[in-house]
Amino acid sequence: MSGPGDRGTTGSTGADDRTAGPTTGPRSAGMVPPPRRGEVRLHLIPVTAASVAAAGRAADVLSAEEHEKAAALRRPVDRDLYLVAHVGLRRIVAAHLGAALGEVVLGAAPCPSCGGPHGRPLLPQAPGLHVSLSHAARLAAVALAADEVGVDVEPCDRPDADLQGLTSQLHPDERRLVAASGDRRAALLRCWVRKEAAMKARGLGLAEPLDAHSTAWPGDRGVTADGLHVLDVDAGPAHLGAVAVRAPGGATPTIVVTTSGSPPGQRAQP
Numbered sequence: 144m145s146g147p148g149d150r151g152t153t154g155s156t157g158a159d160d161r162t163a164g165p166t167t168g169p170r171s172a173g174m175v176p177p178p179r180r181g182e183v184r185l186h187l188i189p190v191t192a193a194s195v196a197a198a199g200r201a202a203d204v205l206s207a208e209e210h211e212k213a214a215a216l217r218r219p220v221d222r223d224l225y226l227v228a229h230v231g232l233r234r235i236v237a238a239h240l241g242a243a244l245g246e247v248v249l250g251a252a253p254c255p256s257c258g259g260p261h262g263r264p265l266l267p268q269a270p271g272l273h274v275s276l277s278h279a280a281r282l283a284a285v286a287l288a289a290d291e292v293g294v295d296v297e298p299c300d301r302p303d304a305d306l307q308g309l310t311s312q313l314h315p316d317e318r319r320l321v322a323a324s325g326d327r328r329a330a331l332l333r334c335w336v337r338k339e340a341a342m343k344a345r346g347l348g349l350a351e352p353l354d355a356h357s358t359a360w361p362g363d364r365g366v367t368a369d370g371l372h373v374l375d376v377d378a379g380p381a382h383l384g385a386v387a388v389r390a391p392g393g394a395t396p397t398i399v400v401t402t403s404g405s406p407p408g409q410r411a412q413p
């Protein structure tokens with residue numbers, strides 16, 4: 144897996160969620176320019192004492208449903224992650240809208256499995272801005288792009304039980320890639336994050352059969368048969384990550400990574 148620097152990713156978007164801005168009142172001083180076609184703004188937000196405290200101070204911006212979902216989580220660490228992820232998502236969107244935190248409206252597409260209001264996140268105030276969210280094992284990831292985008296992060300130490308049965312559901316090319324790998328577990332996890340990122344970019348999530356599209360390629364980026372660019376990302380030493388994005392007009396996608404608590408693009412290599 145290569146890091147963001149390997150693909151020429153640079154700089155902060157200015158939407159760093161370290162600062163606990165106002166939840167209502169004056170708009171953000173500087174509006175972050177929207178991403179260009181083919182550009183993915185990826186924000187990694189680790190759960191730390193500082194990020195939990197900042198999110199807690201802004202928790203009033205969450206919807207009643209989000210509060211309910213957070214409260215239903217049994218482990219405090221999972222509640223913290225949910226809070227950090229959902230406040231962080233709003234903070235990043237607010238910076239791109241030039242809006243105060245409390246002014247951000249988050250919608251959700253209908254779930255492709257049941258039609259309920261919990262599918263991909265939507266931004267009714269900025270229909271041209273696409274967003275995706277992932278949270279796992281003390282890390283939240285928010286991706287923004289001008290076209291459909293998906294992000295997934297998974298912990299490297301995900302239990303083997305979670306991976307059991309996965310191989311048989313993969314696309315035949317992916318099964319071959321995993322079988323030929325020196326580290327099958329790592330190859331399987333890598334395959335998993337790529338697929339989840341792509342399934343989220345399509346808006347289908349796990350409603351999509353796992354063998355519908357292959358993400359089997361030897362390098363750290365590739366294009367699926369339906370034209371989604373999928374890129375491995377450096378999500379730090381404890382996670383694997385991937386983003387998927389549509390890049391019309393033959394543009395080569397780039398990723399700008401901002402990590403809370405460390406300079407952008409400076410994540411340690413796993």
Ligand SMILES: CC(C)(COP(=O)(O)OP(=O)(O)OC[C@H]1O[C@@H](n2cnc3c(N)ncnc32)[C@H](O)[C@@H]1OP(=O)(O)O)[C@@H](O)C(=O)NCCC(=O)NCCS
Pocket residue numbers: 254255256257259261262263264275276277278279294295296339342343344345346347348349350
């Ligand atoms: C989307 C999905 C692949 C996420 O998998 P995950 O690894 O468990 O979770 P992640 O943290 O990576 O992603 C979760 C986020 O994906 C987003 N998401 C949910 N459905 C999505 C979809 N169809 N497309 C894109 N993104 C979606 C949400 O923002 C969600 O965050 P939230 O649950 O905190 O609101 C999976 O949950 C899924 O397929 N869900 C749809 C099916 C479902 O929910 N069934 C139960 C009710 S019918």
